[in-house]
Amino acid sequence: MNVGFIGAGHIAGAMARGWHASRDAETPSLLFYDIAPRRAAELAETCSGVAFTAVDQLVRASDLVFVAVRPQDVGAALAAVGPHLEGRGVVSLAAGVNLEQLCAALPADAAVARLMPNVAAELGLGVFLLVLGTLGVQAAPLRRSLETIGTTVELDECVFDVATAVSGCMPGFMAFIIEALAGAARQGGLDEQTARRLAVAAAHGAAATVAEAGDPAAVMTATATPGGMTSAGLAALRASGLTSAIEGAVGAAAARAKELA
Numbered sequence: 001m002n003v004g005f006i007g008a009g010h011i012a013g014a015m016a017r018g019w020h021a022s023r024d025a026e027t028p029s030l031l032f033y034d035i036a037p038r039r040a041a042e043l044a045e046t047c048s049g050v051a052f053t054a055v056d057q058l059v060r061a062s063d064l065v066f067v068a069v070r071p072q073d074v075g076a077a078l079a080a081v082g083p084h085l086e087g088r089g090v091v092s093l094a095a096g097v098n099l100e101q102l103c104a105a106l107p108a109d110a111a112v113a114r115l116m117p118n119v120a121a122e123l124g125l126g127v128f129l130l131v132l133g134t135l136g137v138q139a140a141p142l143r144r145s146l147e148t149i150g151t152t153v154e155l156d157e158c159v160f161d162v163a164t165a166v167s168g169c170m171p172g173f174m175a176f177i178i179e180a181l182a183g184a185a186r187q188g189g190l191d192e193q194t195a196r197r198l199a200v201a202a203a204h205g206a207a208a209t210v211a212e213a214g215d216p217a218a219v220m221t222a223t224a225t226p227g228g229m230t231s232a233g234l235a236a237l238r239a240s241g242l243t244s245a246i247e248g249a250v251g252a253a254a255a256r257a258k259e260l261a
Contacts, residue, residue: 001028001141004062006055006077008034008043011093012068014122018149020047022124026144033058059084064138066115068093071260078105089138091115095164096260099133099157111135113142114157116164117150119171126150127167131157165253173249178203 005012012032019027030049034040037053044051052058059065059081069077071094081090082105089111092102102112113135120126128146132139132154146152155163178199185195213219224230 001145002031002061002063003028003066003145004031004033004052004058004064005066005068006033006058006081007066007068007073007093008032008036008040009068011117011119011121012066013043014119015066015117015126015149016043016047016049018121018124018126019145020049021122022148024148026141026148028064028145031058031061055080056084059088060086062088064089064091064142066091066093070094071096074102075105078102082106082110085110087111089113089135089142091135091142093117094260095168095257096161099131103134111138113139114160115146116160116168118168121149124149127170128152129160129163129167130154131160133157161254161257162250164257165250169249169253173246174203174207 005016016030016032019030030044030047031052032040032044032049033052033055034043037051040051040053043049050061052061055077065081065085065088067074067077067081067090074092074094074097078090085107087109090102090106091113093115095116097114099112099114102114103110106112111134113133114129114131116129118127121128126146126149128150130143130146130152135142143152153163153167179196181203182192182195182199185198186192190198210216210219213222220230220234224234
């Protein structure tokens, strides 16, 4: 399968580098177009792909076209893509632009889906939120290719924004928490390099532990010995209102998605 990216920015690069590294049988061939031709050329070189200098050329060479531009630029991208689709599927990676808007900007028979990756795709650990829309028979090869670089979760569009706030924003949220932990370690006397190394490594292991268990509550119960250090720390987190703060962060991110388009 040939996947053509319109836009060679951060998310497109994460997915492309993840696919390039996976070398799985289901890994697609990668094609790139960007309004900055050098950016497309550089990503193509990095990922053994092909760069195009014209949208119509990329579309005709693709089986699926990924629209990986800013939400405010989606309309222009779809206008350029639409006349050349001839049955090819379009997958939008833009937050806030719903299926109704996508379909309205494309020919009536267009096969359209929404996808929200996160940057962990580059490591083969991505989470992909998928709204299949009208994609039809092209959904199966898309799913197979995505599973080579992460986990795909199919959703109804009505919960897409809040799901995006959890998975798509998670790398940023986790980085914030890890930086706060490193800061607390520095206040306790650790040097900056050791504090950051400790916080990053511990977060990595903790995430793997929770993923293996599949139940965050069970991990908290298992690690929080009554009267112990973890119990005291968790009590302080709850008292400080961390749960409400995280709920607020997810709510703010989801609300922002609706404003982006």
